[in-house]
Amino acid sequence: MGAVDFEAFVHELADVSGQAILPFFRTALGVEDKSRGAAFDPVTAADRAAEQAMRALIRRNFPGHGVIGEEYDNERPDAEFVWMLDPIDGTKSFIAGMPAWGTLIGLVRNGRPVYGMMHQPFIRERFYGDGDGARYRGPAGERKLGVRACGSLGDALMVTTSPRLMNEADRARFEVVEEHVRMSRYGGDCYAYCMVAAGHVDLVIETNLQDHDIVPLIPIIEGAGGIVTDWSGDPAVGGGRVVVSGDRRVHDAALEMLAKG
Structure with missing residues (x-):
């Protein structure tokens, strides 16, 4: 499959997922808590409808490809090509009517x-x-994405979805970094990572990510010149504790502080 054909197909997946999701946004919809007594972990009919639509399109066009998604069982995870789907990353924002959510493909x-x-x-x-x-493609037109230079943590804008999602030990290590940045903001889910790629945010630190939470974002961030690792500086394709930066100097400083925390 050529690059042009592939890009067109990904946009088609985005089209069908958006068509499935938007009728549910800012409307009365049922919310199911799939945490079974742990931290609140909501899922909606919109999640399932979008993932079903994307899986059907993948099966029709690439029946030999695997699929790993948030809502349904894995299909052929050992295939050469495997799609990673998170139909609504930021479901809590979604059910609150806030637009800080997105579909990850x-x-x-x-x-x-x-x-x-x-x-x-x-x-x-x-x-x-x-x-x-x-x-980037949106109401402001289309443009190339690129991270911005940031020489030190003291100049950095850092984002995390919420420190309350971290365990006590990880939250303490995160707070060491937070004390050294210029500004920190909470919220954003997948949007925070895209803002690194767009040159508006310098650092994102998260924990407890699934593979489908981060894998679709890695080619965007790295394609814009950014860095994605786990807290040990190793590849982050498995999820877990993740650090994303637009500048290697900030990344290295954050990793050093996280190691000492």
Whole structure:
């Protein structure tokens, strides 16, 4: 499959997922808590409808490809090409009527992320990349994405979804970094990572991510010139504790502080 054909297909996946989700946004809809007594973990009919639509399109066009998604069982996870789908990353924002959520679509080839997109259908924005480059498409037009230079933690704007999602030990290590940045903001889910790629945010630190939470974002961030690792500086394709930066100097300083925390 050529690059042009592939890009067109990813946009098609974004189209069908958005069509499935938008009828549910800011409307009365049922919310099911799938945590079974742990921290509140909501899922909606919109999640399931969007993932079903994307899976059906993938099966029709690439029946040999695998699919790993948030809502349904894995299909052929050992295939050469495997799609990673998170229909609504930021479900809590979604059910609160806040637009800080998005559909994550990623493709892995032999374990390596090769393409990713974050689609926000309500705002009509798309961030996408292949690791070598990244682009934005939305109401403001279309443009290339690029991280910004940031020389030190003291100059950095840092974002995390919420420190309350971290365990006590990880939260303490995060707070060490937070004390040294210029400004920190909470919220954003997948949007925070795209803001690193767009050059508006310098650092994102998270914990407890699933693979489908981060894999679709890696080709976007790296395509824009950013860095994605776990807290030990290793590849983050498995999720868990993740650090994303637009500048290597900030990344290295954050990793050093997280190690000491």
